[in-house]
Amino acid sequence: MIVFIFKRLAIAIPTLLVLIAISFVLMKIAPGTPFSGDKAIPKEVLANIYARYGLDKPEWQQLLEYIWNIVVNFDFGPSFKYRDRTVNEIIAQGFPITLTYGIWSFVVATTVGITLGVLAAIRHNSWLDYLAVGFGIGAQVVPNFVLAPLLVLVFTLWLHWLPGGGWNDGHWSNVILPVIALSTTFFANIARITRSSMLEVLHSNFIRTARAKGMPGWQVILKHALKPALLPVISYLGPVLVGMITGSVVVDLYFSTGGIGQWFVNSALGRDYSTVLGITILLGALTIAANLVVDVLYAWIDPKIRY
Amino acid sequence: MKLNAIFRATAVAALLGATALSTAVYAAEVPAGTKLAATQVFKYRVLDNIRALDPQLAEDVDTAYVVNQLFEGLYNEDAQGNPVPGAAESYTANADFTVYTFKLRDAKWSNGDPVTAGDFVYGWQRAVDPALASTYAYYLGLVNVVNADDIVAGKLPLTDLGIKAIDDKTLEVSLKAPTPWFVKTLAHSTLFAAHKATIDKFGADWTKPENIVSNGSYILTENSPGERVVVKRNPNYWDNAKTVIDEVQFLTINSEDQGLTRWRAGEVDQTDVPAGQYPALKAELPDQTFSVPQFCTYYFSVNMTDSAPDALKKKEVRQALNLAIDRDVIVNNVLQGGQVPAYSFTNPNTSGFQMPEIPAASMTQADRDAKAKELVAAAGYGPDNPITLDYIYNTSEAHKKIATVVGQMWKEKLGVTLNLADMEFAILSDMRHEQNYQLARNAWCGDYNEASTFLSLHDSKSEQNDSGWANADVDKLLADAKVAADPNPMYKQIEAIAAEEVPIMPVYFYSKVFMQKPTIKGWPYNNVEQIWYAKDMYITE
Numbered sequence: 001m002i003v004f005i006f007k008r009l010a011i012a013i014p015t016l017l018v019l020i021a022i023s024f025v026l027m028k029i030a031p032g033t034p035f036s037g038d039k040a041i042p043k044e045v046l047a048n049i050y051a052r053y054g055l056d057k058p059e060w061q062q063l064l065e066y067i068w069n070i071v072v073n074f075d076f077g078p079s080f081k082y083r084d085r086t087v088n089e090i091i092a093q094g095f096p097i098t099l100t101y102g103i104w105s106f107v108v109a110t111t112v113g114i115t116l117g118v119l120a121a122i123r124h125n126s127w128l129d130y131l132a133v134g135f136g137i138g139a140q141v142v143p144n145f146v147l148a149p150l151l152v153l154v155f156t157l158w159l160h161w162l163p164g165g166g167w168n169d170g171h172w173s174n175v176i177l178p179v180i181a182l183s184t185t186f187f188a189n190i191a192r193i194t195r196s197s198m199l200e201v202l203h204s205n206f207i208r209t210a211r212a213k214g215m216p217g218w219q220v221i222l223k224h225a226l227k228p229a230l231l232p233v234i235s236y237l238g239p240v241l242v243g244m245i246t247g248s249v250v251v252d253l254y255f256s257t258g259g260i261g262q263w264f265v266n267s268a269l270g271r272d273y274s275t276v277l278g279i280t281i282l283l284g285a286l287t288i289a290a291n292l293v294v295d296v297l298y299a300w301i302d303p304k305i306r307y
Numbered sequence: 308m309k310l311n312a313i314f315r316a317t318a319v320a321a322l323l324g325a326t327a328l329s330t331a332v333y334a335a336e337v338p339a340g341t342k343l344a345a346t347q348v349f350k351y352r353v354l355d356n357i358r359a360l361d362p363q364l365a366e367d368v369d370t371a372y373v374v375n376q377l378f379e380g381l382y383n384e385d386a387q388g389n390p391v392p393g394a395a396e397s398y399t400a401n402a403d404f405t406v407y408t409f410k411l412r413d414a415k416w417s418n419g420d421p422v423t424a425g426d427f428v429y430g431w432q433r434a435v436d437p438a439l440a441s442t443y444a445y446y447l448g449l450v451n452v453v454n455a456d457d458i459v460a461g462k463l464p465l466t467d468l469g470i471k472a473i474d475d476k477t478l479e480v481s482l483k484a485p486t487p488w489f490v491k492t493l494a495h496s497t498l499f500a501a502h503k504a505t506i507d508k509f510g511a512d513w514t515k516p517e518n519i520v521s522n523g524s525y526i527l528t529e530n531s532p533g534e535r536v537v538v539k540r541n542p543n544y545w546d547n548a549k550t551v552i553d554e555v556q557f558l559t560i561n562s563e564d565q566g567l568t569r570w571r572a573g574e575v576d577q578t579d580v581p582a583g584q585y586p587a588l589k590a591e592l593p594d595q596t597f598s599v600p601q602f603c604t605y606y607f608s609v610n611m612t613d614s615a616p617d618a619l620k621k622k623e624v625r626q627a628l629n630l631a632i633d634r635d636v637i638v639n640n641v642l643q644g645g646q647v648p649a650y651s652f653t654n655p656n657t658s659g660f661q662m663p664e665i666p667a668a669s670m671t672q673a674d675r676d677a678k679a680k681e682l683v684a685a686a687g688y689g690p691d692n693p694i695t696l697d698y699i700y701n702t703s704e705a706h707k708k709i710a711t712v713v714g715q716m717w718k719e720k721l722g723v724t725l726n727l728a729d730m731e732f733a734i735l736s737d738m739r740h741e742q743n744y745q746l747a748r749n750a751w752c753g754d755y756n757e758a759s760t761f762l763s764l765h766d767s768k769s770e771q772n773d774s775g776w777a778n779a780d781v782d783k784l785l786a787d788a789k790v791a792a793d794p795n796p797m798y799k800q801i802e803a804i805a806a807e808e809v810p811i812m813p814v815y816f817y818s819k820v821f822m823q824k825p826t827i828k829g830w831p832y833n834n835v836e837q838i839w840y841a842k843d844m845y846i847t848e
Contacts, residue, residue, distance in 0.1 A: 041442050048440040084358075
């Protein structure tokens with residue numbers, strides 16, 4: 001098992017370096033600069049700005065120095081747009097926000113999704129099943145950029161229960177709407193996957209055997225059926241977790257939380273090279289880590305994978 | 308004409324008025340009997356672009372709104388956009404407006420230090436310091452401060468800048484050319500003072516709430532970029548006793564629709580109107596929906612360099628295209644937000660500016676269209692030799708609508724095919740600056756309230772001359788205007804030449820459309836630069 005983890009880690013690091021290099025090149029060949037604006041900056045001023053940020057050096061040198069600074073000092077450099085902030089500060093400020101509602105969304109999506117899926121499978125073709133399936137499909141066809149404005153309309157404008165945006169240091173009332181907006185699509189998917197996989201397991205021979213030897217129904221479900229039924233769910237959860245803490249662009253933009261997704265979009269549009277790269281690396285590392293966790297979990301559940 | 312006389316009189320009045328101004332009070336003027344709200348918190352919606360709250364680095368409007376609460380320049384602006392004393396009490400200028408002497412009032416920084424002339428010298432030197440590399444470094448050269456451009460270029464030391472502290476309370480500014488309008492440029496944050504000890508101690512971190520020292524009516528208490536910025540009243544501000552609003556919250560709301568929803572829910576006091584919704588909102592909430600003139604002009608840039616297509620190289624074609632744009636349709640049917648059709652470049656709200664008489668402006672659209680058809684035919688184009696042009700614009704619903712409508716007008720009236728391409732703003736602006744286009748969407752907002760802020764774009768040497776237009780007469784007129792007692796005749800000629808040559812096709816003058824809660828009082832609706840100070844406002848019950 002340890003060897004397995006080390007092997008995966010050994011692949012992860014070069015992957016990350018390649019990601020940095022490709023992002024760096026893509027960023028540089030994209031037209032426009034961080035200093036493109038309505039008002040053209042005089043050459044002399046621009047020269048001063050380039051000198052200040054080391055953008056006057058050859059590109060390969062910039063890339064090497066950039067990677068060197070990350071590896072040695074864990075320094076992602078200064079932001080070109082937010083001149084009183086470093087990329088480290090931006091991530092330190094935005095990421096905890098995204099992480100907070102991302103993890104809450106993950107908890108909500110998995111708990112609600114798995115419970116709903118299991119119940120639907122056990123009570124196959126009952127009103128509960130239809131309700132779960134109907135709800136799941138309904139939640140899936142409403143994308144979060146539609147759901148978010150709807151939530152604000154209902155809970156902010158009509159009911160005056162919850163604020164329509166902002167973060168307010170993570171006050172619970174500011175967290176609820178983003179969590180609903182973010183988790184809905186995912187729990188619908190989880191419920192669907194759990195249901196079909198559970199149904200399949202419930203029809204297999206070892207469950208029939210367990211039932212035949214007189215084991216109580218709930219024990220059959222929890223002890224024998226749940227673990228194999230969750231395998232496809234777990235392989236889906238890796239991307240979900242990453243999606244929750246990174247793919248929150250819509251939620252960030254819509255609820256103006258100050259989270260990392262908002263920074264990602266704005267710095268990409270503003271060509272804030274260092275910020276885009278910093279966030280790309282963070283998200284890349286998270287994706288790799290989440291996949292690693294999933295692989296390990298998988299290997300733990302299903303020994304066949306280890307070999 | 309009497310223009311000369313009028314202008315001189317105004318200039319002299321401004322000069323004499325300096326002393327009179329110093330005794331007047333500029334603060335929230337609450338009429339007797341007004342019932343003030345118990346909580347004086349003003350919540351203002353901004354986009355997600357509050358950058359460094361550093362006066363010398365601030366470049367976009369939203370950041371400037373915050374910086375204007377935190378810091379104060381020598382002169383502020385009143386509700387009409389006229390200069391009123393800020394950190395300075397009064398000024399005198401020499402006869403040809405090349406040397407200004409400012410008398411500073413007894414004001415304090417938020418940490419209790421006195422605001423001195425040396426703080427302004429430091430702030431201005433900092434603005435042009437190549438090491439700071441401010442994108443607005445060129446502003447000092449633009450407003451004629453001696454040696455500013457050479458210092459930015461690294462040719463002269465900072466100490467050669469045309470600003471000098473005679474003593475702690477007396478500041479002398481030297482200008483390279485007569486600049487009667489100089490005082491109007493002082494509300495721009497690039498020309499604010501800076502607190503050297505704080506900046507030396509904290510470096511780039513000096514603008515963090517725990518470090519910042521400022522001299523404005525408010526101090527920074529929270530800065531969560533992308534979410535909110537909170538400022539609270541500065542007890543050390545010289546006019547704090549007359550300030551009414553205790554706190555201003557700048558809330559980031561990216562989408563205008565979301566802004567409107569949250570405004571309706573009472574979460575913000577003021578927000579912009581989403582495109583196209585002004586007529587409906589005005590009908591629904593007439594007292595809370597505003598459309599006020601804004602100091603910007605929307606126009607199409609025309610590539611005037613050798614890289615332009617042959618058709619655009621013909622003056623007649625450019626004139627025809629310009630004439631065939633039905634501005635009334637764009638303003639009344641597309642934008643519907645109180646914008647004003649534009650036939651010339653300089654914004655009509657520019658103070659002291661006499662609107663030029665452009666022939667096209669007084670024609671009917673039918674006449675313009677007829678003339679346009681004649682011109683295209685005269686240039687040798689028509690059904691058997693049709694014109695095809697490319698137009699680039701930055702992605703936005705409103706720009707797309709305008710481009711489509713203009714393309715339709717040109718197609719129907721002149722048989723011109725217009726290919727549209729939208730792109731990110733960063734790409735558009737680079738393509739424009741490099742004249743890598745045929746026709747491009749463009750807009751300009753004045754940096755200070757004098758016509759040269761617009762017309763200097765026609766200077767062949769201007770960095771902002773996206774058309775690449777070079778006209779020796781215009782360059783000469785611009786140079787003459789700088790030293791003229793009354794530059795209006797030159798400005799008129801420049802506008803006339805531009806209307807004839809069509810390096811740009813002006814489309815409309817902006818208006819700012821916004822929603823505001825009826826309890827907010829003292830907003831400067833007539834300040835076309837939208838410079839506002841929370842210290843001049845108050846909130847009723």
